Every structure is written in structure tokens, then in C-alpha cells.
Amino acid sequence: MAILGFLRDFPLHGYDLKNRVASLAGHVRPVADGTLYPTIKKLEDAECLTRRTAPGSVAAPRHMLEITQSGTDQLRRWLRDPEAGFITDDNKWYVLLAFLHHLENPREQALVLARRREFLDQPAQLFFDEQGVPIPPERLDSPFRKGLMQIHRSTNLTEIDWLDRQIGELNRRAGFTASR
Amino acid sequence: MAILGFLRDFPLHGYDLKNRVASLAGHVRPVADGTLYPTIKKLEDAECLTRRTAPGSVAAPRHMLEITQSGTDQLRRWLRDPEAGFITDDNKWYVLLAFLHHLENPREQALVLARRREFLDQPAQLFFDEQGVPIPPERLDSPFRKGLMQIHRSTNLTEIDWLDRQIGELNRRAGFTASR
DNA sequence: ACAAGATATATCGACTCCGAGGTAGAATAC
DNA sequence: GTATTCTACCTCGGAGTCGATATATCTTGT
Numbered sequence: 063m064a065i066l067g068f069l070r071d072f073p074l075h076g077y078d079l080k081n082r083v084a085s086l087a088g089h090v091r092p093v094a095d096g097t098l099y100p101t102i103k104k105l106e107d108a109e110c111l112t113r114r115t116a117p118g119s120v121a122a123p124r125h126m127l128e129i130t131q132s133g134t135d136q137l138r139r140w141l142r143d144p145e146a147g148f149i150t151d152d153n154k155w156y157v158l159l160a161f162l163h164h165l166e167n168p169r170e171q172a173l174v175l176a177r178r179r180e181f182l183d184q185p186a187q188l189f190f191d192e193q194g195v196p197i198p199p200e201r202l203d204s205p206f207r208k209g210l211m212q213i214h215r216s217t218n219l220t221e222i223d224w225l226d227r228q229i230g231e232l233n234r235r236a237g238f239t240a241s242r
Numbered sequence: 243m244a245i246l247g248f249l250r251d252f253p254l255h256g257y258d259l260k261n262r263v264a265s266l267a268g269h270v271r272p273v274a275d276g277t278l279y280p281t282i283k284k285l286e287d288a289e290c291l292t293r294r295t296a297p298g299s300v301a302a303p304r305h306m307l308e309i310t311q312s313g314t315d316q317l318r319r320w321l322r323d324p325e326a327g328f329i330t331d332d333n334k335w336y337v338l339l340a341f342l343h344h345l346e347n348p349r350e351q352a353l354v355l356a357r358r359r360e361f362l363d364q365p366a367q368l369f370f371d372e373q374g375v376p377i378p379p380e381r382l383d384s385p386f387r388k389g390l391m392q393i394h395r396s397t398n399l400t401e402i403d404w405l406d407r408q409i410g411e412l413n414r415r416a417g418f419t420a421s422r
Numbered sequence: 423a424c425a426a427g428a429t430a431t432a433t434c435g436a437c438t439c440c441g442a443g444g445t446a447g448a449a450t451a452c
Numbered sequence: 453g454t455a456t457t458c459t460a461c462c463t464c465g466g467a468g469t470c471g472a473t474a475t476a477t478c479t480t481g482t
Contacts (some may be wrong), residue, residue: 076460076462077460080460081374082370085369086368091331093439093440094439094441095440095460095463096463097439099461099462099463101438120448120458120459121446121458121460122445122447122460123447123461125460151271152333153331156394159386159390160368160386160387162384162386163386163387188266188340189265189266190262192252194258194261206339206351207343209339210340212404213400217397217400220396220397221397231385255431256430256431257429257431273469273470274471275470275471276433276434276469276471277468277469279431280433280468283432300430300477300478301430302430302478303430303477304429304431305431
């Protein structure tokens with residue numbers, strides 16, 4: 063998703079792509095050569111992107127990569143109907159968010175944000191005692207577990223606040239577009 | 243790390259462990275049977291845990307798992323000197339935080355928190371233009387990328403605030419213990 | 423009496439991903 | 453001159469993970 067998403071912005075070569083993916087997903091979870099280049103080849107075989115060899119501006123020749131129409135379609139399908147992990151795993155969610163603008167239709171964008179919003183609404187039950195009864199943060203012995211739950215709660219509220227404002231804005235825009 | 247960490251609290255059987263790991267890492271990133279059971283066996287072979295068959299309280303017989311001394315040592319090594327991913331990947335970091343109290347020595351705990359603190363200090367450069375120049379949030383076209391950077395900044399500040407208070411508290415305690 | 427569903431453990435093939443290694447050209451440092 | 457570093461691409465083996473599948477017990481509903 064990150065490869066097609068970045069190429070939708072403008073054409074890039076593999077090395078540049080690698081750095082951009084690393085910055086995004088990121089310093090957090092750098093992508094290895096052994097992952098990137100085979101994936102590029104896979105996307106090329108699936109005709110999601112094309113490759114043109116260009117002289118390297120600095121060193122070795124580059125393979126400039128461009129997204130195709132069917133690559134754009136694929137990207138939009140991934141964004142419109144993301145797998146569960148893209149909603150529940152923060153790292154993946156942030157990658158999705160970084161390319162959601164490529165989904166163009168505000169109503170579809172709002173639906174994806176709503177899925178995340180719904181997920182964040184579930185109260186976090188992180189720790190349980192021997193009997194399996196959930197332990198509330200104030201009864202936890204470990205200050206780290208206490209902090210973990212506090213941070214989790216606080217960051218969730220921050221994101222929920224943004225999501226609600228954004229969903230409202232997108233729905234207004236969708237309604238306006240539809241009623242014109 | 244999660245398996246040994248939970249077993250350090252009290253003995254558990256595989257099925258229970260699976261639910262606890264799923265709640266923690268979690269609904270976020272559930273662990274599959276095909277991952278859990280082979281990992282338990284690997285830890286047993288490495289003598290990090292022992293297994294006793296007990297009658298199932300509800301259904302089929304259980305394998306009650308108990309951490310050994312060398313398992314506890316292994317857990318502490320992982321906590322004391324975590325791989326880079328455990329500092330930079332939020333999901334992994336939260337798992338580490340959930341078990342950091344098993345590292346007992348407040349000075350060592352503070353050092354781990356300091357590594358995370360140092361990582362969070364790096365300003366996030368998430369997006370770049372064609373020339374590779376970083377784009378500040380206010381110049382981003384996509385409201386989603388803008389929101390992404392706002393949320394990232396806000397949640398980082400929340401965690402930094404907690405980390406600083408916690409590191410201070412731990413160092414006071416370490417100093418106090420040393421000077422007695 | 424029987425089906426369905428939760429509890430509980432385990433294996434296997436397929437797939438993904440990484441790390442280590444290799445190739446090479448250009449720029450910079452010493 | 454030559455060593456190092458950065459750019460740029462690629463492959464292979466191994467490790468880890470998942471999903472599907474299998475087995476078995478006990479409870480609950482019909």
C-alpha cells in the first residue's frame with residue numbers, strides 16, 4: 063500500500079521509495095531491501111506499476127517507477143475496504159491514513175474513519191487477575207502498566223476528537239456535493 | 243516476551259495465555275494458535291518454562307505452564323537490553339512496558355525508559371516533496387496527513403510527559419536506595 | 423438424544439519478511 | 453592513489469507467522 067500510495071503522488075525510484083517508506087512507517091519500522099525489491103517486482107508483474115531505466119543523477123542507474131491505472135484501482139480497493147489489521151494496528155492505520163486522500167470520494171473516506179472510530183470506542187481491558195477478572199488502572203501494582211493504560215486512554219481521546227471533527231467535515235462536504 | 247512476562251505473574255495454561263496476549267497486544271494484533279503453541283514448545287525446549295498436565299476445570303485437560311529461573315533470567319535480559327524494534331515500534335514498546343516491572347532494579351528500568359524518551363525526541367519528518375525536502379504539516383494538502391502529524395505530535399508529548407515524571411521518580415528511588 | 427458451541431491443544435503448508443551477502447558507479451576523505 | 457561512503461539494485465536462506473485442519477471434552481440448548 064505504501065509503495066502504490068507514494069507512487070500515486072509522483073514517480074519514484076526504488077531507493078527513494080525505500081527512504082520515504084522508512085520515514086513514514088518508519089524510523090519506527092524500516093523496510094529491508096529484501097522486502098522492498100521483491101514487492102516492487104510483484105507489483106510490476108501484477109501490472110500495478112511500470113518501470114523505466116533512467117541514468118542515475120548521482121550514482122548507479124535508476125529504475126523510475128510509475129503507477130498504472132490498475133495500480134491506482136488496486137490502491138483504492140485497499141483503502142476503501144481495508145483488512146482488519148489496518149484498523150486495529152496503529153502502525154498500519156497510520157500508513158492507511160497517509161494515503162486516504164487518494165480515495166477521493168469524501169463519503170468513502172468518512173466510512174473508513176468511522177471504522178477506526180468504532181474500534182477506538184471499545185474500552186481497553188488490558189490486564190486480568192488469576193480468575194480472569196479485568197483489573198482497572200487504579201488497582202494495578204505496576205506503575206508501568208498504570209502509565210500504559212493512562213497513555214492509551216489519553217491518546218485514544220485525542221484521536222477520537224480528531225476523527226469526529228474530520229468525519230463531520232467530510233459528511234458536510236459529501237452532502238453539499240450530493241445536493242448541488 | 244509476552245508469554246514469559248505473563249507467566250512471571252502467575253502460572254497459566256496455553257488457552258488462557260492466548261487470551262491475555264490477545265487483550266494486550268491485542269485486539270490490536272491477536273496471536274494465532276499456529277504461533278503460540280510452537281513458541282511455547284520452543285520455550286519449553288530452552289527450559290524457560292515447565293509444563294504440568296492438570297484436569298481442565300471446564301473442558302479438555304490443560305497444560306499448566308510455569309516459568310523457570312532461567313526463563314526469568316531470559317525475560318530480564320530481554321527487558322534490560324531490548325532490540326531496537328521494542329523501542330521504536332509502538333506495539334512492541336507497549337508489550338515491553340507491560341512487563342518492565344519484572345526488571346525490579348529502578349535504575350535499569352529508568353535506563354530503558356530513557357531509551358524510549360530519546361527516540362521520541364527525534365522530530366518526525368514524515369513526508370517529503372519530489373526534491374526530498376521535508377513538508378511541514380501546515381503545507382500538506384491532505385487533511386489526513388495533517389491529522390496524522392497532529393495526532394503523532396500530541397500523543398508523543400503525552401508520553402514524553404509521563405516518561406519524564408516516571409524517570410525522575412525512578413532515579414529518586416534508585417538514589418535513595420543507594421544512599422541508605 | 424443430539425447438535426452446537428466453548429474450552430483446550432497441536433501440526434502442517436504457504437506465505438511474508440528480514441538479514442546477509444553480492445554487484446557496481448560516483449563522490450569524498452585522507 | 454586508494455579507502456570509505458553513499459547511491460542503487462538484486463537474491464537467497466532462514467525465521468517467524470498465519471490459516472486451515474484435526475482432535476477431544478464438557479456444557480447448553482432443543
